[in-house]
Amino acid sequence: MRELSLHLLDIAENSVAAGASWIQIVVDESIVQDRLYISVRDNGKGMDAETIQKVLDPFYTSRTTRKVGLGLPLLKAAAESCNGYLTIQSTPGIGTCVEIEFQHSHIDRMPLGDLASTLLTLVISAPQIHWECQYQVDSQTFLFDNQPIMQELEGIPLTDPAVLSFLRQLIEEGIQNIQPLPSGISK
Amino acid sequence: MPTVKSLEDLKRIREEALQKRQVKAASGEANIVVAMGTCGIAAGAREAMKAILNLIETENIPGIIVTQTGCIGLCEREPIVQVQVGEQPKVTYGKVTPEIARRIVKEHVVEGKIIEDHVIPM
Numbered sequence: 001m002r003e004l005s006l007h008l009l010d011i012a013e014n015s016v017a018a019g020a021s022w023i024q025i026v027v028d029e030s031i032v033q034d035r036l037y038i039s040v041r042d043n044g045k046g047m048d049a050e051t052i053q054k055v056l057d058p059f060y061t062s063r064t065t066r067k068v069g070l071g072l073p074l075l076k077a078a079a080e081s082c083n084g085y086l087t088i089q090s091t092p093g094i095g096t097c098v099e100i101e102f103q104h105s106h107i108d109r110m111p112l113g114d115l116a117s118t119l120l121t122l123v124i125s126a127p128q129i130h131w132e133c134q135y136q137v138d139s140q141t142f143l144f145d146n147q148p149i150m151q152e153l154e155g156i157p158l159t160d161p162a163v164l165s166f167l168r169q170l171i172e173e174g175i176q177n178i179q180p181l182p183s184g185i186s187k
Numbered sequence: 188m189p190t191v192k193s194l195e196d197l198k199r200i201r202e203e204a205l206q207k208r209q210v211k212a213a214s215g216e217a218n219i220v221v222a223m224g225t226c227g228i229a230a231g232a233r234e235a236m237k238a239i240l241n242l243i244e245t246e247n248i249p250g251i252i253v254t255q256t257g258c259i260g261l262c263e264r265e266p267i268v269q270v271q272v273g274e275q276p277k278v279t280y281g282k283v284t285p286e287i288a289r290r291i292v293k294e295h296v297v298e299g300k301i302i303e304d305h306v307i308p309m
Contacts, residue, residue, distance in 0.1 A: 001229050006229070013223050013224070013255070114233075121223075121255075124236075124240065124253060125236065125253060125254050125255035126255060148194060152194055154201070156201055156205065160204045161246075161248060161249060162203060163197075163204065164244045165244050166196060166200055169192055170192040173192070
């Protein structure tokens with residue numbers, strides 16, 4: 001996976017699989033401090049300390065269909081090679097928080113990629129979950145919370161073409177409005 | 188400056204959707220499930236999902252529910268998309284590129300023709 005947004009999708013899918021009813025995603029690009037921070041926080045079933053150790057082991061997965069899972073260990077290695085880190089805090093029965101940070105300008109840092117597609121995919125395909133998403137670039141913030149939308153829709157599916165169009169534009173425009181341009185190009 | 192979407196817009200969309208729903212309640216709903224395990228995501232599940240959502244939006248196709256599932260144990264055939272139209276049996280597709288994803292919606296869901304070349308026998 002050569003895109004941080006794909007890793008983000010993967011981590012959030014872990015939260016979905018952990019039975020979370022609430023998932024908070026934060027993506028914070030601080031150009032000023034030269035950091036790129038991503039976190040996924042959930043109220044899923046959580047993990048004990050031993051399991052946390054194991055999920056960072058490339059030869060562990062909680063899945064029973066296959067013996068290896070490589071999502072988190074590879075991302076941790078990628079973060080550490082860019083003056084960053086990946087940490088997991090978790091309490092059984094309470095939830096899990098995965099935090100990742102990179103040096104924003106590091107030559108080896110993966111691009112953030114298509115954040116809008118990742119958020120849209122999550123919100124559409126797991127509508128039972130309360131999603132709180134925050135995308136921040138220095139002092140500018142885009143917040144997305146699906147709960148007011150779900151309440152307003154009262155059971156109309158998110159895949160209704162008009163609803164889908166509304167959601168896609170809301171998320172895409174919200175992100176585009178604050179997304180920094182590639183380095184070297186000024187606004 | 189792009190338009191800011193508000194809940195007022197959503198209210199109007201909801202009213203329209205409710206009216207359309209009453210008209211087409213007879214035709215069965217279609218379910219599309221995209222496998223979103225690590226294997227699926229790495230193989231391009233998000234792009235398949237995006238292609239499906241994009242077609243629903245641009246062609247204005249109602250009555251399709253799109254959800255996700257985890258790894259189903261066929262990692263080498265990801266991205267995997269499962270389709271069920273009404274009461275018909277579920278069909279599993281493998282190696283679903285964005286182009287095949289669009290064909291699944293157009294040919295299978297809308298026209299009722301299964302794309303045999305890409306079916307995984309279950």
